[in-house]
Amino acid sequence: MSTGTLNIDLDALVANWQALDAKSAPTVETAAVVKADGYGLGVAPVSRALAKAGVRKFFVAAAEEGAELRQVLGRGPEIFVFSGHMAGDTDMISDLDLIPLLNSVDQLTRHFEALGTAPFGVQLDTGMNRLGMEPAEWAGVAELVLGAGPQLVMSHLACADEPDHPQNIAQLEMFRAMTDGIGAPRSLSATGGLLLGPEYHFDVTRPGVGLYGGLPFDAARPVAHISLPVIQSRVVEPGESVGYGASWVAEEQATIATVAGGYADGLLRSMSGKGALYHEGTACPIRGRVSMDMIAVDITHLGVEPRSLDILCAEQGVDALAGFAGTIGYEILTSLGARYRRQLLGGGAA
Structure with missing residues (x-):
């Protein structure tokens, strides 16, 4: 996808x-x-x-x-x-x-x-x-x-x-x-x-x-889950920068995955350099600026090149993601764009 x-x-x-x-x-x-x-x-x-x-x-x-x-x-x-x-x-x-x-x-x-x-x-x-x-x-x-x-x-x-x-x-x-x-x-x-x-x-x-699934109901079950495909991975050498404005510079060799998703998809630019995406429960930090269609993610520690990474998941709910963006879960949910492949899960989908 x-x-x-x-x-x-x-x-x-x-x-x-x-x-x-x-x-x-x-x-x-x-x-x-x-x-x-x-x-x-x-x-x-x-x-x-x-x-x-x-x-x-x-x-x-x-x-x-x-x-x-x-x-x-x-x-x-x-x-x-x-x-x-x-x-x-x-x-x-x-x-x-x-x-x-x-x-x-x-x-x-x-x-x-x-x-x-x-x-x-x-x-x-x-x-x-x-x-x-x-x-x-x-x-x-x-x-x-x-x-x-x-x-x-x-x-x-x-x-x-x-x-x-x-x-x-x-x-x-x-x-x-x-x-x-x-x-x-x-x-x-x-x-x-x-x-x-x-x-x-x-x-x-x-x-x-x-x-x-949002606060203040802290016992709520999460309803929205987002997985973003990896477009490309690359090795970044010490001193090289990632993304617009060269806002993140590698201090040591790093493997960076570029995923398909950005502020056009409701993943706000204010998350730049904050928060993470997840691979099988392991956090992978966002590096540099969130752009319109892409986010750069540090996967150095994974030892594998995943096909996708999760940004709304069990480890990071809508309010946690909102916290990195300096906003509230309401805005994250209502900003989700039209480009996602929307998949309905559960008996209620019948």
């Missing part, structure tokens, strides 16, 4: 959802966030596997993502849209039974004028200051909204990946103050909030990154 292979373990994906679902009371429904093309792993295989496992509520970022997901899942599962009812979304929302999470009085007006009381939800701002109605706005429309029967009233935690951060309890208290006694289903927690404990669960939880 001339390009990398991205193996997607759907059994691990389902096991992660099941493990998170088990952390909630039976009265709490565990949904799934599949925005950004299923966190870069493909919304079609990801959502089909999760639906087969029992997921009935899915969340996407935009109506266009909801339209794609509806084509995959057919009628039945509920599809919630975080961005709400944007201008131009009306036909998609109506025709495809999408449920917009209305974020403002303007969106509320747009939805009610265009679609009456067609299914909708509401997003409240409890301190993140990103999306949702603030307390004063909500107070002015709550009676009207609740009379129309929202499918969900939700908010989002800003610091849930930091369990001791004081904003978690502050947002929980604000959400309770805004919603206690409303008689509509409520949701506050994505992966991090779900892990904070049952007081954060309410009626629906919305795990995202934890499904795909």
Whole structure:
């Protein structure tokens, strides 16, 4: 193969959802966030596997993502849209039974004028200051909204990946103050909030990154595995450099393998000179700059010339790789490019 292979373990994906679902009371429904093309792993295989496992509520970022997901899942599962009812979304929302999470009085007006009381939800701002109605706005429309029967009233935690951060309890208290006694289903927690404990669960939880093997769910099984083919190996003599900018110079004789993969494939340039690829569990350091299509790797100590090297594997998960790049696992996953040969593994692929 001339390009990398991205193996997607759907059994691990389902096991992660099941493990998170088990952390909630039976009265709490565990949904799934599949925005950004299923966190870069493909919304079609990801959502089909999760639906087969029992997921009935899915969340996407935009109506266009909801339209794609509806084509995959057919009628039945509920599809919630975080961005709400944007201008131009009306036909998609109506025709495809999408449920917009209305974020403002303007969106509320747009939805009610265009679609009456067609299914909708509401997003409240409890301190993140990103999306949702603030307390004063909500107070002015709550009676009207609740009379129309929202499918969900939700908010989002800003610091849930930091369990001791004081904003978690502050947002929980604000959400309770805004919603206690409303008689509509409520949701506050994505992966991090779900892990904070049952007081954060309410009626629906919305795990995202934890499904795909990322922190803060440190017990998650890895879902994405990447193997990169070796294009060429060469011996580099002391004093010779490798890659753009001559940023790595050999101090002693080294064998360098050039693998097919780079920042065009979501393997970020900021990993240059940091981290490693692996051969049968043995680390092989990255040498020099990560370029668009190639990475140079030191295989001197292997004693063999491998046909491929692994960059996402049991020894180096998505968050470890993200650490070398100075980012988070979310960015690594959602940056994975289109050139990989994508291979679905596990019973969920059926």
